[in-house]
Amino acid sequence: MGKGQVKGLVERLKDGDNVLIAEGYMWEFERRGYLQSGGNVPEVVLDHPDLVRIMHREFVHAGSDVVEAFTYYGHRTKLRDIGREADLERLQKDALAIAREIADETGTLMAGNLCGTGIYSVDDTLSHGTCREMFREQVEWAVEGGADYIIAETFCYVGEALLALEVISEFGNGLPAVITLTPYDPDETVDHVPFPDACKRLEDAGAAVVGLNCSRGPETMLPLMKEIRKVCKGPIAAVPVPYRTNEKHKNFMAFKDEWTGESLYPLDVNCCMCNRSDIHKFADQAKAIGVEYIGLCCGNAANFMRELAEAYGRKPPASSVGEYVASDLAKLKMSSSSSKLTDHLENHDDDGGATGN
Numbered sequence: 001m002g003k004g005q006v007k008g009l010v011e012r013l014k015d016g017d018n019v020l021i022a023e024g025y026m027w028e029f030e031r032r033g034y035l036q037s038g039g040n041v042p043e044v045v046l047d048h049p050d051l052v053r054i055m056h057r058e059f060v061h062a063g064s065d066v067v068e069a070f071t072y073y074g075h076r077t078k079l080r081d082i083g084r085e086a087d088l089e090r091l092q093k094d095a096l097a098i099a100r101e102i103a104d105e106t107g108t109l110m111a112g113n114l115c116g117t118g119i120y121s122v123d124d125t126l127s128h129g130t131c132r133e134m135f136r137e138q139v140e141w142a143v144e145g146g147a148d149y150i151i152a153e154t155f156c157y158v159g160e161a162l163l164a165l166e167v168i169s170e171f172g173n174g175l176p177a178v179i180t181l182t183p184y185d186p187d188e189t190v191d192h193v194p195f196p197d198a199c200k201r202l203e204d205a206g207a208a209v210v211g212l213n214c215s216r217g218p219e220t221m222l223p224l225m226k227e228i229r230k231v232c233k234g235p236i237a238a239v240p241v242p243y244r245t246n247e248k249h250k251n252f253m254a255f256k257d258e259w260t261g262e263s264l265y266p267l268d269v270n271c272c273m274c275n276r277s278d279i280h281k282f283a284d285q286a287k288a289i290g291v292e293y294i295g296l297c298c299g300n301a302a303n304f305m306r307e308l309a310e311a312y313g314r315k316p317p318a319s320s321v322g323e324y325v326a327s328d329l330a331k332l333k334m335s336s337s338s339s340k341l342t343d344h345l346e347n348h349d350d351d352g353g354a355t356g357n
């Protein structure tokens with residue numbers, strides 16, 4: 001199956017279908033030891049392309065409708081920072097080619113990807129020009145690489161997000177744009193626009209999907225999604241991080257270690273992760289709000305994606321590999337060789353209930 005043979009993003013959403021997307025490649029590669037936190041440049045595309053193919057396949061197997069080219073932070077500023085600017089074009093083109101290959105193989109959509117440049121400054125028009133150039137070259141590579149649509153994400157300034165959308169409209173050869181902003185602590189962008197208004201501006205400026213991704217977990221992103229739903233008429237996106245953010249710690253950068261009081265971000269935030277039930281609940285709530293474009297960002301893993309897909313009524317291939325998760329304890333109880341262990345567990349459980357998990 002090749003480009004044009006699968007139903008497009010806009011057509012799916014128009015028909016009332018939802019679109020599920022696995023993000024979080026950077027963190028998952030860091031967890032696996034192929035990237036280091038801090039640099040956050042997708043060098044693995046150049047150094048271990050086969051691993052990128054495998055992760056794309058895993059996420060599709062777990063329910064993603066989209067293969068997102070792994071070009072996140074693979075832009076000119078970041079590559080210059082790590083002394084690999086000369087590899088920029090090859091990294092971008094290889095990432096797009098790998099994503100196109102796996103999307104064709106699996107019959108999914110392929111998305112090109114832009115992100116915040118880190119150099120945008122509201123009053124510095126010179127920086128706007130530089131951003132535009134960085135976006136332009138990436139949009140042109142995405143078009144050339146056969147992207148089905150373009151994601152521009154993790155913007156903390158609506159001004160920069162609008163700039164990215166403008167460049168996609170101008171150079172994207174008609175490809176639809178999904179634009180998502182990143183909410184940190186305040187409920188407004190760094191350029192002081194409340195998120196619902198910011199999303200509305202992006203929708204009015206022609207984005208096919210608008211919403212939020214990264215930084216906040218389900219608990220602190222969903223209240224904003226409710227507000228966004230009220231003002232945006234078109235499809236909205238929620239792509240949180242799978243962490244238990246809360247009123248006190250609205251984003252995962254704010255987590256403190258309960259034992260030491262030390263800041264946990266970024267290396268030690270895993271002790272604040274959501275569990276699968278949290279993800280299922282998040283997806284149920286997002287569905288009830290009317291979120292049509294849903295996924296998970298940094299911290300995502302295939303089993304979370306499967307959970308999310310199942311909550312959205314899907315049965316991805318990962319759901320057919322045996323009902324291991326749901327009936328784990330039941331199977332343990334049925335096994336005569338482990339009945340003593342089951343008794344032992346139940347007799348030592350303070351709540352008197354099952355201790356499975």
Ligand SMILES: [Zn+2]
Nearest residue numbers: 214215297298
């Ligand atoms: Zn993220």
